[in-house]
Structure formats: structure tokens, C-alpha cells
Amino acid sequence: MPQLTDKAVPDQAAPAPAGTWMTPEAYGASRAALWTGAVVLVTDTDGRVLVQSVDYRTDRLLPGGAVDAGEAPSAAAAREVREELGVDGRYPHGLAVDWLPRDTPGFAPEMGFPGEILYVYDGGTWTPERIDAVRLPDQEITGIDFAEPADLPALMDAGDARRVLSALRARIAGGGPALLEAGRPTSPTALDRLEVLRTRRTPERGTWHPGAVPDRLPVRERSGWLFAPDGRVLLLVARATGAAHLPPPPPGAAVLGYRAVEDDGTGGGARLRAVARIAALPPAADPAYARLLATPEQVRELSDWGPAGAAELAAVHRARAGLRLPAAVRTPPAELPDGAVRW
Incomplete structure (x- = not known):
């Protein structure tokens, strides 16, 4: 940075300052105005x-x-x-x-x-x-x-x-x-690099119901809240579209609840949610998706779940507490490598 003087004009009898010295007027004129x-x-x-x-x-x-x-x-x-x-x-x-x-x-x-x-x-x-x-x-x-x-x-x-x-x-x-x-x-951040929210979120506005899906309702979709040891959950983001969604549940995952699917001419149904604790992940099965760790709140904010989202989130945290896992601190979602991951 140029050095300033406390005088508008240097003393004529004194030698001129060396280096990058500037008068206040010159220094002010050199600064960008925005x-x-x-x-x-x-x-x-x-x-x-x-x-x-x-x-x-x-x-x-x-x-x-x-x-x-x-x-x-x-x-x-x-x-x-x-x-x-x-x-x-x-x-x-x-x-x-x-x-x-x-x-x-x-x-x-x-x-x-x-x-x-x-x-x-x-x-x-x-x-x-x-x-x-x-x-x-x-x-x-x-x-x-x-x-x-x-x-x-x-x-x-x-x-x-x-x-x-x-x-x-x-x-x-x-x-x-x-x-x-x-x-x-x-x-x-990973959210920026993947350009999340650049495509419309898929609405899931059905009401939240804890527990198993009734036999009368066909299961249209299965997804899981998969907890890492620090309380964050696995989130998949499509690299081509930036769309974010929960991954499919692994075998043996416990049923958390379901969202009712409105009758769209196919008789309606349910979106099942499961919950599990994971200690490791195999190599990514599909390179079209990035794997992130995010807090449950971040997952909800990247989704379009309507008013029932609060009820589902509360159920997720009850399940997390039952698994004796901590509540995750909000930090930028971290992208996982495509290879195997173990905690």
C-alpha cells in the first residue's frame, strides 16, 4: 500500500520521501469508487x-x-x-x-x-x-x-x-x-459445484404417517435416512441436474414411516422412509450421482415436502436419538469420494 503523508504538500526544504509515497489527494484519486x-x-x-x-x-x-x-x-x-x-x-x-x-x-x-x-x-x-x-x-x-x-x-x-x-x-x-x-x-462448496436447486424440486406433499405402510397402499418409492456416526445423513445429488434426494435403504433398515401419495389415476400409494446407522459405504454404484453427508435439516431445505416436512424431521430425530447418535452440527455438506468409505 502506498505510504501517506500528513501534509498536503511536502516541505520544499526537505528531501522528497522515497519509495511509494503519495499525497493524500493523489492517494484518494487512486482508489476505486463503487x-x-x-x-x-x-x-x-x-x-x-x-x-x-x-x-x-x-x-x-x-x-x-x-x-x-x-x-x-x-x-x-x-x-x-x-x-x-x-x-x-x-x-x-x-x-x-x-x-x-x-x-x-x-x-x-x-x-x-x-x-x-x-x-x-x-x-x-x-x-x-x-x-x-x-x-x-x-x-x-x-x-x-x-x-x-x-x-x-x-x-x-x-x-x-x-x-x-x-x-x-x-x-x-x-x-x-x-x-x-x-x-x-x-x-x-459442494452445493455450488453441483449446482443444487437449478432444477425444480420434486414435490412430496403427502401427509406423514409413522410406522409401517398399510397393506392396502402400494409402496411407490423407498428411501432411507442413513446416519453416519456424527449424526449426518447420506444424500444423493444428480450431477446432471443438481436434484437432491435420499438414497434407497439397505437391507434390514427399520421402517420409520411413510408419506401418502395422492391418487394420480394409479390408485395412490405410499413413499416409504426407512432409517439405519451405517459404518461404511461400498464404492459408488452410479457415477451419475454425487454422495454427500448433510444434516437432516439441510436435506429438508433441499426438498419440497410441504407442512408435513416438520413431522417427518421430528420422527427422524427421534430415530437418531434411539440409535444413540449425536445431533449433527450444521456445516457445509461434504462430498464423499467415489471409492469405499469407512468410519
């Missing part, structure tokens, strides 16, 4: 993202906007949500910080866009009651929707959609705020 913005990522209880329609552009936006001179970014985030949605709140937890270069598409040349640092804050999960409390202003914001994460690229500017998906993955991963450049993580 815009600063703040947005808030809010989801509903189904994991869909709140996006706004505005009266000055066709694509959707997160709540947020410019940080005023002398304003802290977190204060700007709270102010923007209050102005745009009529909802008071504080958003101290950051999900991502994104650097936008000066040649970012979408800015008219006459704006003189110099680049921007944009903060993404965690607005949390809003209940139906909190959503009902939204009050839109008379102008600018014309409506809100909750969008499936995979639909964001079709609804938003491409860079905005990348940023939101990166921030959402950072929230699920739980490893702290992501540093982004043009919406892309500089240090991607």
Missing part, C-alpha cells in the same frame, strides 16, 4: 424465494436497494424492506457479498456505473402470518411472489439469479457468508 447496495433474501415455509415486481422493469428483484451515504448496509436492508413491503425487522446476518464489475450488463452508459459491492442479508423464513402483514407502497412495488429456486433464472436478470442461488446455497450450507464475484462464489 456503488453499494443491500438486498434481503426471504423464503416461505416451503423454501420458495420472495421476489418483487416493480413498475420500472420487467424482471423480478429481491427487496432492497442502494445504501445511502453514511448508512450501514444492514440498516439500508432494514429500511428498504420497511419502505417496499411495510414490514419492520433487523437483518444482521449476511449470506453473501457480491462484487459486480463495471461492465455488468443492464446498466445504461449514461449511468456511469463504476461497479458495485452488493450485500445479501438473510431475511429468514416468513410464516403465512408475516406474509399477510406485507403492505405495498403506492408506487414502485406492484406485487410479490414466492418463486421456486429453479425458476429464478427465468424471472430475474441472469446475474441477480446467480447471486440469489449462491446466497441460498450459502444459507443452507451454514458455513458463513459467501464471497461472490458477479454472482459466482470464489470458494464454491
